[in-house]
Amino acid sequence: MxxxxxxxxxxxxxxxxxxxxxxxxxxxxxxxxxxxWVPAINVKENKNDFEIEVAAPGFSKKDFEVTITDEILTISAENKNLKEEKEKDYSRKEFYYNSFKRSFTLPKVIDFKKKIDAKYENGVLKIHLEKLDVLKNEEHKKVIEIN
Structure with a gap:
């Protein structure tokens, strides 16, 4: 609107x-x-952890910033390239700029005391978040009796 x-x-x-x-x-x-442009993101919840995949080809590891502030995961990247070609009587410059920023509220089950891994390979950023140990071994299901 x-x-x-x-x-x-x-x-x-x-x-x-x-x-x-x-x-x-x-x-x-x-x-x-x-x-x-906003990259495609996959979030997978396993019994013990969460896996987040960000499809961001064309970036390098140094282009990314992954932060957690007040249970909000923020993934951002910025890529700037300058290509210059010089020939006999002219010069040509081409600029390329690409960036994005995505934020997610993390569930309360994330164990922030454990190491949070991030790896960038083949155009995909993978982030691994562990769940709290107490929650890994328990099934959090409450059956409610219907009267």
Whole structure:
């Protein structure tokens, strides 16, 4: 939904050109967000841990920052490249810039005292989070009696 609604003076144009005049679509779809890339993320919960995979090809390990603040996991990366080619009478420079930031609220079962592993291989960042030992061995299921 757009923040500003326009007063339509010619409603017949709305019917004839709905996609052009629809400001909601204009600002929420590819026209503005075309360069805003967000990587695909898989989250897998196992009995003893969580595994998070971030598909982010084209980055290197030094481009990433993974932090946990107040039980919020933030994964961000920034990649800047400058390519310069010089030939006889001209010079050409090409800039490449790519970044993203994703945040997730972690469940209370994460053991923050244990080492949290992160590894970047073949374009995929893998983060490993251990569960609390107390919760690993217990089944947390409560059966509620229906009266």
């Amino acid at each position: 757009s923040l500003i609604k326009f007063n339509r003076r010619f409603p017949m144009f709305d019917a004839m050109f709905p996609e052009i005049l629809d400001t909601d679509r204009l600002f929420n779809e590819d026209l503005v967000l075309k360069d805003n």
